[in-house]
Amino acid sequence: MEGTISNGTQILTTDGIPLKVSLRKTERKNKIRAFLLVFPLLLFIVVTFVVPIADMLFRSVDDSHINTVFPNTFEEYAKWDREDLPPEAVYKSLFLELATGEGIQVGKALTRMNYSKSGWKSLIKKTRRQVKKIYKSGEEPSSYKQTMIEINKGWADPTFWIAMAQMLNETTLIYYWNAIDRTYDIDQKVIMQNEERRMYVKTWWRTFKVSIYVTFFCLVLGFPVAHLLANLPLRYSNLLMIFVLLPFWTSLLVRTTAWIVMLQQKGVINGVLVWLGILGDDQRIQMVYNMTGTIIAMTQILLPFMILPLYSVMKVIPKSHMRAAQNLGAKPATAFFKVYLPQTVPGMSAGGLLVFVLAIGYFITPELVGGKDGQLIGHWIAYHLKTTLNWGLCSALGSILLAVMLVLYWLYNKIVGIDNIKLG
Amino acid sequence: MKNKVKCLFFFGRINLELENGFVRFDKIDKSYDGEVLVVKNLNLNIQKGEFVTMLGPSGSGKTTTLMMLAGFETPTNGEIFLEGKPISKIPPYEREIGMVFQNYALFPHMTVQENLAFPLEVRKIPKSEIKDKVNKALDMVELGNFGTRFPAQLSGGQQQRVALARALVFEPRLVLMDEPLGALDKNLREQMQYEIKHIHERINITVVYVTHDQSEALTMSNRIAVFDDGVVQQLSTPDILYEKPENAFVAQFIGENNRFNGVINKIEGSICHVDLDNGEKLQALKVNVENQGQKTQLSVRPERVVINAKDSTFQNNFKGQVRELIYLGDHIRVRLNVCGNEEFIVKVSNEGSVNFSKNDTINVSWLAEDIRALDFPK
Numbered sequence: 001m002e003g004t005i006s007n008g009t010q011i012l013t014t015d016g017i018p019l020k021v022s023l024r025k026t027e028r029k030n031k032i033r034a035f036l037l038v039f040p041l042l043l044f045i046v047v048t049f050v051v052p053i054a055d056m057l058f059r060s061v062d063d064s065h066i067n068t069v070f071p072n073t074f075e076e077y078a079k080w081d082r083e084d085l086p087p088e089a090v091y092k093s094l095f096l097e098l099a100t101g102e103g104i105q106v107g108k109a110l111t112r113m114n115y116s117k118s119g120w121k122s123l124i125k126k127t128r129r130q131v132k133k134i135y136k137s138g139e140e141p142s143s144y145k146q147t148m149i150e151i152n153k154g155w156a157d158p159t160f161w162i163a164m165a166q167m168l169n170e171t172t173l174i175y176y177w178n179a180i181d182r183t184y185d186i187d188q189k190v191i192m193q194n195e196e197r198r199m200y201v202k203t204w205w206r207t208f209k210v211s212i213y214v215t216f217f218c219l220v221l222g223f224p225v226a227h228l229l230a231n232l233p234l235r236y237s238n239l240l241m242i243f244v245l246l247p248f249w250t251s252l253l254v255r256t257t258a259w260i261v262m263l264q265q266k267g268v269i270n271g272v273l274v275w276l277g278i279l280g281d282d283q284r285i286q287m288v289y290n291m292t293g294t295i296i297a298m299t300q301i302l303l304p305f306m307i308l309p310l311y312s313v314m315k316v317i318p319k320s321h322m323r324a325a326q327n328l329g330a331k332p333a334t335a336f337f338k339v340y341l342p343q344t345v346p347g348m349s350a351g352g353l354l355v356f357v358l359a360i361g362y363f364i365t366p367e368l369v370g371g372k373d374g375q376l377i378g379h380w381i382a383y384h385l386k387t388t389l390n391w392g393l394c395s396a397l398g399s400i401l402l403a404v405m406l407v408l409y410w411l412y413n414k415i416v417g418i419d420n421i422k423l424g
Numbered sequence: 425m426k427n428k429v430k431c432l433f434f435f436g437r438i439n440l441e442l443e444n445g446f447v448r449f450d451k452i453d454k455s456y457d458g459e460v461l462v463v464k465n466l467n468l469n470i471q472k473g474e475f476v477t478m479l480g481p482s483g484s485g486k487t488t489t490l491m492m493l494a495g496f497e498t499p500t501n502g503e504i505f506l507e508g509k510p511i512s513k514i515p516p517y518e519r520e521i522g523m524v525f526q527n528y529a530l531f532p533h534m535t536v537q538e539n540l541a542f543p544l545e546v547r548k549i550p551k552s553e554i555k556d557k558v559n560k561a562l563d564m565v566e567l568g569n570f571g572t573r574f575p576a577q578l579s580g581g582q583q584q585r586v587a588l589a590r591a592l593v594f595e596p597r598l599v600l601m602d603e604p605l606g607a608l609d610k611n612l613r614e615q616m617q618y619e620i621k622h623i624h625e626r627i628n629i630t631v632v633y634v635t636h637d638q639s640e641a642l643t644m645s646n647r648i649a650v651f652d653d654g655v656v657q658q659l660s661t662p663d664i665l666y667e668k669p670e671n672a673f674v675a676q677f678i679g680e681n682n683r684f685n686g687v688i689n690k691i692e693g694s695i696c697h698v699d700l701d702n703g704e705k706l707q708a709l710k711v712n713v714e715n716q717g718q719k720t721q722l723s724v725r726p727e728r729v730v731i732n733a734k735d736s737t738f739q740n741n742f743k744g745q746v747r748e749l750i751y752l753g754d755h756i757r758v759r760l761n762v763c764g765n766e767e768f769i770v771k772v773s774n775e776g777s778v779n780f781s782k783n784d785t786i787n788v789s790w791l792a793e794d795i796r797a798l799d800f801p802k
Contacts, residue, residue: 323496324529326516328543329594335517338542342533 053402060395063172069109070097074168077161086161091144098128099135111389115174116184117163123154162186175396180204200380200397207376210294210366211359217299218306218355219348226310226347231319244307252301256368259297263288263369289371297369302358306351313347349416357405377401445469446630447493447598452502454488454654462488464654466502470598470632475624477633477641480651481677486634489651490600493632495519506597517546522591522599526606528583530575536562536586537571543594561593564623581612588620598630605640617643638678642666650674667725671712672798675723682729682768684722685800688713696797698722702764707739707792712799724795726769729788731758738789744768746784762788 011019067074072093080086098106106128113120130151134141141147148155163186166174177183177190181198185191192198225244229237247255262268265284273279287293317340325335363378370376381397384390412418447470454463463485470476478486491497493504495516503510511519531539537558544554562568565585575583584604591599601620605613621644624631635641641648642662649659650673658665658674669675676683686698689705696710698720706722713720730738744760755771756778762768770788772778780786 318527318529320525320527320529321531323494323516324523324525325531325542327494327519327521327523328546328590329517329520330542330546331517334546338546339531343531 056395056398056402058395059391060175060399061171061173062392063112063167063174064170065105066109066112066167067170069101069105070094073097077164078168080161082162082165085145085156085158088143088145090161091148091155095131095141095144095148096135098124098131112392113164113167115178115390115392116166117160117186119154120160120163123152123160127151127155159186172392175390175392176400178393179396179400200377203375203377203380204400206291206373207360210291210298210374210376211356213295214298214302214359215306215352215356217295218303219352221299222303222306222310222351223344223348226307226314229307229311230314230317244304247301247304252364253368255301256297256365259293259300259369260288263293263296288369289374291370291374293369293371294366294374294376297365298359298362301365302355305354305358309350309354310344310347313344313350317343345416349412353408353412356408360404361401446472446474446507447632448505449489449493450503450505452489452492452499452504454485454492454497455500461500462654463492463499466654466656468649468656468659470630472630473628475621475631475633475644475646477635477645477648478651479635479638479641479648479677481636484651485654486649486651487602490602490632490634494521494523494600520594520597522594522596524584524587524591524599524601524604526603528575528587528604530583530586530590532575535572535574536567536578539575539586540571540590540593543590547594557593561589564592565589565619580608581616584608584616585619588623592623592627592629596629598632601631601633603635604633605635605637613640614643620644642678650677652677668711669723669796669798672721672723672801675721675796675798680726680769681723682726682762682765684763684765686720686722688716688718688720688797691716695792698797700763704742704763706742706763706795708795708797709793711796713797719800720797721800722795722797724790726771728794729770729790731770731772732787733789737791739792740795741787741789743785744788746780746782746786749778749782760786760788 013019013022015022070093073090076089076093077086080090101109106124110121110124113124127148131148134147145155154160163184166172166184166188174184178193179200181193181201182190183193225240229240229244231237232240260267264270265286267288269287270279270284274281274284279285287296321339321343322332322335325339326332330338360376361378362376363382366374366376367379367382370379377397381394384394384397409418447468449466449468452463452466453461455461462483466485466489478489480486488497492499495511495514499512503512505511506519506521531542534542540558540561541554544557549557558571559568562571565588567582567585567589570578570582570586575586578586584607587604591601604620605616608616617640620631624644633641633644642665645662647659647661648665650657650665652673658670660668665674666679669678672683675681684698684700684706686700686706688696689699690697691710691713694710695707696713697705698708699705708720708722733741742762744762746758746760747766748757748759750757750759753774755773758770758772759766760768760770768788
């Protein structure tokens with residue numbers, strides 16, 4: 001209290017150094033060591049997780065590429081009053097940039113232009129060869145506007161030109177609108193896509209529906225197993241645990257194809273039902289290549305992710321709790337619902353969250369067993385990533401998935417509390 | 425006529441109850457695997473308002489016995505009677521028996537109040553009454569201000585009290601306690617022993633208590649049943665248990681004793697003459713021996729041994745070499761070699777009169793009735 005230890009405001013060590021300084025000095029080495037230990041992992045996560053996600057978020061709104069391909073055109077375009085057709089200067093710069101632009105870059109730009117108005121791509125493709133020819137011949141057309149309209153009448157259609165306004169900004173929300181079946185009209189108002197192009201909202205709803213079903217079935221099927229695992233004598237529970245973990249040691253592809261073998265119309269289950277006479281040969285149930293198949297296969301595949309967190313929580317609930325509850329006068333069912341079940345909430349919610357998050361982004365299984373109405377949103381992400389190369393839409397779909405998960409975590413934290421999560 | 429019969433029957437029942445006790449174990453056997461009996465032919469009567477402790481080493485069957493009474497284990501043979509009625513068929517939740525578990529088994533997701541209200545709520549008692557009873561129970565264990573806390577926010581001793589309050593709050597017919605103080609440190613344990621004892625005296629409830637700690641048993645109980653190997657070795661009050669153990673196991677298990685092995689030479693009334701294994705002869709009280717030539721274990725309490733006795737009333741006088749002196753404050757523990765027993769202990773109270781040191785030879789004496797000739801342990 002007095003003299004050497006404290007000088008009123010600051011606590012000093014016996015040697016007169018401020019305690020905090022001294023503490024920091026002694027802790028520094030530990031902190032550096034701790035940092036060095038996590039550094040490789042930190043670097044790995046930054047490179048493989050943070051950077052790609054940031055890139056994805058960026059791509060989902062990025063619209064700068066087309067501006068780099070047609071810089072002059074857009075510059076001139078911005079000056080246009082959007083009445084009638086653009087002035088000569090716009091035609092001229094587009095003509096020149098089409099003639100001199102690098103093939104691949106122009107191609108990419110055309111794809112993008114086609115998103116805002118279909119027809120752009122073919123219009124330019126049809127025009128480009130002629131434009132190049134004229135450019136190479138060295139003679140300068142008296143009117144670029146006239147020349148282009150002569151090459152293709154499409155250049156006299158103002159809607160193409162008005163649609164171009166969407167691409168003026170270096171950022172765009174069009175991919176997000178596309179991801180929920182909406183698009184811009186030529187006045188840049190958000191409208192529904194054409195009937196035949198509306199497939200994302202349907203797929204989103206299906207994705208959520210399947211994920212909720214799968215989570216629910218995993219919980220219903222996993223809870224008793226986890227309870228048994230936690231309460232059996234060690235040698236039986238070890239055996240049971242091997243059965244639970246077995247799927248982890250089998251290839252996902254093998255398990256999924258196994259389900260096809262089981263569920264298809266000429267498959268094992270239908271065969272047995274027909275053999276037993278429960279079904280007629282013409283009454284075979286369609287269980288695969290639809291949503292049922294997706295739900296069945298995904299439930300089986302994701303079940304361990306529910307059982308393990310539940311098991312780890314149930315294992316530490318003392319058996320004496322159920323006994324105590326009964327001793328205090330509660331019937332076994334009351335004891336279960338009032339004493340046991342509330343204590344498993346951290347496990348149920350951890351497992352539920354894990355299964356739901358995995359299910360919502362699941363790809364291989366629904367792709368193989370889902371058929372046409374069992375496809376989840378992952379299907380479209382893969383489709384645009386590999387086939388249409390519309391990475392903007394891919395990123396938007398991915399970003400929406402990410403946002404849904406973040407909202408889920410937020411909700412979870414509000415309702416259960418993130419401290420209550422228990423994975424093992 | 426009918427009434428008379430009923431009346432007779434009624435009185436008959438009361439008599440039966442008085443004779444047979446409030447809780448009666450009748451020829452109880454218990455086996456888990458069909459090969460080993462963990463409880464063998466248990467017959468035990470517990471009176472109303474009594475504090476009975478089952479004391480024994482781990483694996484002696486005492487907890488199993490308690491669990492059978494609580495209804496969590498079924499007797500393999502025999503019947504348990506509570507207030508004269510068989511209870512084997514009654515499920516635990518209808519037995520109206522309170523229990524304090526070894527690790528308290530407080531429900532971690534409920535506050536202290538909710539824990540205490542639980543047994544009342546499942547009995548559908550009105551809310552206002554529940555509140556009164558919970559508060560009363562909390563006051564009884566001096567935790568009036570802790571009602572809104574969760575068990576994890578309480579110290580071990582406080583949790584212990586909550587568990588006690590919860591076992592009592594629904595006014596059970598009897599309370600069982602399964603090593604309830606095992607997890608507490610020594611000071612707290614002693615304090616809680618007195619507290620439980622006082623609560624028992626105040627509300628006069630029947631308590632069946634299980635422990636392996638003999639001092640706990642001696643402090644709290646009206647009667648103690650010493651268990652070993654599934655059998656009650658002795659059932660009596662603490663003083664008799666300590667001073668008059670009936671067999672070698674009880675003598676060994678309760679308190680400290682000095683042991684000699686020998687053979688019965690002659691029996692004269694209540695005194696028998698014994699030849700020790702090293703050839704010395706002594707006289708002992710006949711307790712658990714019958715025939716001449718039988719092997720026996722002798723047991724004498726350290727405090728009954730007198731050092732350098734002046735008078736000659738002692739039948740047994742021997743010389744002993746001092747091997748060790750241990751200073752314990754209020755008394756000094758002296759380890760001697762007497763008649764070949766290297767572990768012979770004498771407690772000398774610290775009156776400043778210890779006038780010998782290590783390796784001295786001193787005289788030790790004790791009365792014949794203070795050394796008990798017991799069975800020879802297998």
